Amino acid sequence: MELRDYLRILHRNWILLLVLLIAGTGAGTAYALLQTPSYTASTSLYVSVRTEGAATGDLVQGTTFARQMVTSYVDVIPTSLVLSPVIDELGLDDTPAELASRVDATTPLNTVLIDITATDADPAQAAEIANAVASSFTEAVQNTIERPVDEDDASPVQVTITQPATTPEKPSSPNVPLYIALGALLGLALGVAASVLRAVLDTRVHTLHDLEQLTDKPMLGGIAYDSEASKRPLIVHADPRSPRAESFRTLRTNLQFLNVENGPRSFVVSSAGPGEGKSTTTANLAIALAETGARVALVDGDLRLPRVADYMGLEGGVGLTDVLIGRVHLADAIQQWGTGKLFVLTSGPVPPNPSELLGSSAMDNVLAALTEHFDYVLVDAPPLLLVTDAAVLSKKTRGVIMVAASGKTKKQELQGAFRTLETAGGALLGVVVTMLPTRGPDSYGYGAYTYGSTHVVEQAPVQMSRAEAREQRKAARAVAPSAPARRS
Numbered sequence: 001m002e003l004r005d006y007l008r009i010l011h012r013n014w015i016l017l018l019v020l021l022i023a024g025t026g027a028g029t030a031y032a033l034l035q036t037p038s039y040t041a042s043t044s045l046y047v048s049v050r051t052e053g054a055a056t057g058d059l060v061q062g063t064t065f066a067r068q069m070v071t072s073y074v075d076v077i078p079t080s081l082v083l084s085p086v087i088d089e090l091g092l093d094d095t096p097a098e099l100a101s102r103v104d105a106t107t108p109l110n111t112v113l114i115d116i117t118a119t120d121a122d123p124a125q126a127a128e129i130a131n132a133v134a135s136s137f138t139e140a141v142q143n144t145i146e147r148p149v150d151e152d153d154a155s156p157v158q159v160t161i162t163q164p165a166t167t168p169e170k171p172s173s174p175n176v177p178l179y180i181a182l183g184a185l186l187g188l189a190l191g192v193a194a195s196v197l198r199a200v201l202d203t204r205v206h207t208l209h210d211l212e213q214l215t216d217k218p219m220l221g222g223i224a225y226d227s228e229a230s231k232r233p234l235i236v237h238a239d240p241r242s243p244r245a246e247s248f249r250t251l252r253t254n255l256q257f258l259n260v261e262n263g264p265r266s267f268v269v270s271s272a273g274p275g276e277g278k279s280t281t282t283a284n285l286a287i288a289l290a291e292t293g294a295r296v297a298l299v300d301g302d303l304r305l306p307r308v309a310d311y312m313g314l315e316g317g318v319g320l321t322d323v324l325i326g327r328v329h330l331a332d333a334i335q336q337w338g339t340g341k342l343f344v345l346t347s348g349p350v351p352p353n354p355s356e357l358l359g360s361s362a363m364d365n366v367l368a369a370l371t372e373h374f375d376y377v378l379v380d381a382p383p384l385l386l387v388t389d390a391a392v393l394s395k396k397t398r399g400v401i402m403v404a405a406s407g408k409t410k411k412q413e414l415q416g417a418f419r420t421l422e423t424a425g426g427a428l429l430g431v432v433v434t435m436l437p438t439r440g441p442d443s444y445g446y447g448a449y450t451y452g453s454t455h456v457v458e459q460a461p462v463q464m465s466r467a468e469a470r471e472q473r474k475a476a477r478a479v480a481p482s483a484p485a486r487r488s
Contacts, residue, residue, distance in 0.1 A: 006196070008207075013195035017188065024187015025180060032179035037171035039123035041130040044163035045114040045137070047073065050156050066112040069157065073114060073141065077105040077133065081140050086132040090125075103133055113162075123168045130165035205409045211431050214415060218258075220401065220430035221251035223281065224438050233280045233311045236287040237338070243438075245284075251432060252288040255401075258429055266367060266377035266397040267429065268301070270390035272417035273383050276405035277434035279307040282380040290342035294375040297334070299345045299366075301379040301393055303354035306347035308380055312337055319348030324362045330369055343374070354382075359392045367396055384417040394426025402428060405435045 010017065047066045076082060078100035087094060094102075102119045116137070118129035138159040146157040205211060208219045224244050232238040236245045255267075269282040279302070286298040299320060300308035309316030314335050322328040323345070334345045345366075351357055370377045379397060381390035394400045400421055404414055421428055 005209075009195050009199045010192065012206075013191070013198065016195055016198075017191035020187040020191035020194065021184060022187070024190065025184040027187070028179045028181070028183015029176070031183070032174045032176040035174040036121055038119050038121060038173045039126045039168045039170075040117055040119045040172040041123070041127040041165040041168055042115060042117045042163075043130045043134045043161060043165040045116065045134055046160040046162045047112045047114060047141075048158050048160070050158055066157070067110065070107045070112055070114055073137070074105045074107050076140070076145065077114075077116065077137050078103055081144065082133060082136045085136045085139075086129065089132055089136075090128060092129075099129075103129065116165075118165070119172065123171075127165040127167045131161075134161050134165075203411045204407055205404050205411060205414060205433065206406055207436075208433055210411065211404065211414075211433060214411060215418060215428065215431065217428050218254070218430040220254045220432050221247060222406075222436045223247050223251070223277065223432065223434040225406070225435040229277075229280060234283055234287060236284045236291075245288075248281075248284040248288045249291075251281075251285055252292070254430070255285070255289075264367075264371040264377070264398055265375060266371050266379070268379045268381045268390055268393045268397050268400045268426075269403060270381040270400055270417075271383050271403040271405075272385050272409055272413040274305075274386070276383075276403050276409055278383075278403040279311065279380050281403050281432055281434060282378050283308060283311045286342055286344075286376075286378050287338075289376050289378075290338075290340045293341065295341045295343075295373070297343050297345065297370045297374040297377045298337075299370070299377065299379045300347040301358060301381045301389065303347050303351055303357065303389070304382055304387065306350070308344065309346040312344050312346075314344055314346055316346040316348065319346035320366070321348035321351050321357060323348075323366055324357045324360060326362070330366060345370075355388050355392060358389050363393075364396060384420050385413060388420075388424070391420055391424035391426055394421060394424060399427030399429040402431045404431060404433055406433050406437065407435060 047070050049066050080096040083096040083099045083103070086092070087096065087099060092099065104117045104119075106115050107113060108115075114137075116130055116133050118126050118133060120126035120129060138161065141157055141159050142155040146155045205214075208222055211219055224247055226232075226235065226244050229235070235242060236248050239245055269278050269285075271278040283298065286296050290296045298308060298312075300306045300316075301320065302308075303321060306316065308314075309319070314337065318328055318333050320333070323330050323333050330345075333348070334343050336342070337344050357363065367377065367379075377397070379393055381393050381400075384390045384400075384402075390400060402414070402417065402421075418428060
C-alpha cells in the first residue's frame with residue numbers, strides 16, 4: 001500500500017484512533033496516580049589523600065591515587081559494612097540488601113567526588129538515609145578500609161562531606177507527564193495497528209480505488225448513498241437537481257464514451273449479489289439517457305425478482321415473458337414512460353424456467369427488434385453469482401455493466417462474478433459503485449448544479465385512460481414493430 005492508502009485508512013478509522021488515544025492517555029494517568037510517590041535526596045563527598053608538607057609531585061600522585069580509589073569506594077557503599085550501621089542508627093526495618101536497592105552511589109569521570117542518593121516514600125527519611133550513609137561510609141574508610149598500621153596515626157585517605165542532603169520538596173517519581181505521554185503513545189500505536197489490521201481483514205469494496213485493484217475495466221461512475229433511496233428510487237426524475245441525480249448523468253456521459261462502434265448499444269446491468277442497487281441504477285440511467293433525446297428501451301430481465309415495474313410505477317402483469325412465449329406482441333407489451341422517448345418492457349409473470357427463456361431464440365428476436373429501433377437498450381438482469389441469467393444475456397448484448405455496493409460487496413464475490421462472466425464468454429464493459437459515502441475519505445460527491453432552491457418533482461405512477469392507452473400503443477408500434485411471435 002502507498003502512503004495515501006494508509007492516510008485513507010487512518011482517516012476512515014479516526015473515531016477508533018481517538019477512542020484508543022483517550023483510553024491510553026487515561027490509563028497512563030491512572031497508573032501514574034496509583035503509584036506511591038518517592039522522594040530522592042542527594043549528598044556529595046570529596047575524597048583526598050593526606051599530603052602534609054609534600055612536594056608538588058607527591059600531590060599529583062595523591063590525587064591520582066584518590067581518583068583510582070573512588071571507583072572502588074562506590075562499590076563499597078551499598079554493602080553491609082556501610083549500610084548496617086545506618087539501619088541501626090535510624091531504626092529501619094530494612095535488611096542491608098533491601099536498603100541497598102534504595103541507595104545509589106556514583107562518581108563523575110576523572111574526579112574524586114562521590115554522589116550518594118537515597119530514595120524513600122518519606123522525604124525527610126530520604127535525606128536522613130543519605131546523610132547517614134555518607135557518615136557511615138566516611139567512618140568505614142578512615143577506621144576500617146584505610147586504617148593505618150599505627151593506630152595513633154591518621155588515615156591517609158580523608159573523606160569530606162561537601163554537600164549534605166536536604167529534604168526534597170517534590171517527588172522524583174512517578175513522572176506523571178511521562179506516564180501520560182507513554183499511555184497516549186501506546187494508545188495511538190494500538191489505534192494505528194487496529195486500523196491497519198481492520199483494513200487488511202476487511203474484504204469489502206469501499207472506493208473506486210479498491211475496484212481499480214480488481215479489474216482493468218473502466219470505472220464508469222460512483223453513486224452516492226441516499227437514505228431516502230427506497231422512498232425515491234427514481235432520483236433523476238424525482239429530484240433532477242440533486243447531486244445524486246447528477247451522478248447518474250455522469251454515468252450516462254461515461255457510458256456514451258464507451259467503444260460501441262462495432263456493436264449494438266444494448267447493455268446488461270448486473271451485480272455480484274442482491275441488494276447492491278442494480279435495478280435502481282438501471283432505471284435512473286435509462287431516464288438520464290432519455291433526457292438527451294435518445295430513444296431508450298428499459299427491459300426488466302430479472303424474471304425471478306422483478307423490480308422495474310414497481311420503480312417505474314407501471315402495470316407489470318404483461319411483459320417480457322408473455323412476448324417470449326408468443327402470447328403478446330412486443331409492441332403491445334412495451335409501455336411508454338413519461339412524455340419522453342423512454343419505453344419500458346416489464347418482466348411479466350414470473351416463469352418456472354427463466355434461464356431457458358432468456359437464452360431462447362425468441363429473446364434474440366426481442367433484442368434484435370429493440371436494438372434496431374432504439375438508441376439504447378438497458379436490460380436489468382439478476383445477480384451473476386446466484387443464477388446464470390445475466391451470463392446468458394451478456395452474450396446477446398454488447399456486454400455487462402457491473403454494479404458493486406460500497407461497504408457491502410466483497411472483493412472475492414466481485415472477482416467470482418468476473419470469472420463467471422468470463423467463463424460464459426460475456427464482456428465486462430465497466431463497473432459502477434453505488435452507496436458511496438458522502439463524507440469522509442471514501443466520499444464520492446458531486447456538486448449540485450443549481451443556483452436556486454432545488455425543485456423536487458414528485459414521482460407519480462403513470463395512470464392512463466383507455467383512450468390514452470390506445471394512443472400509447474400506436475406510439476409504441478411506431479418505434480418498435482412486432483417481434484416474431486412464438487407459440488408455447
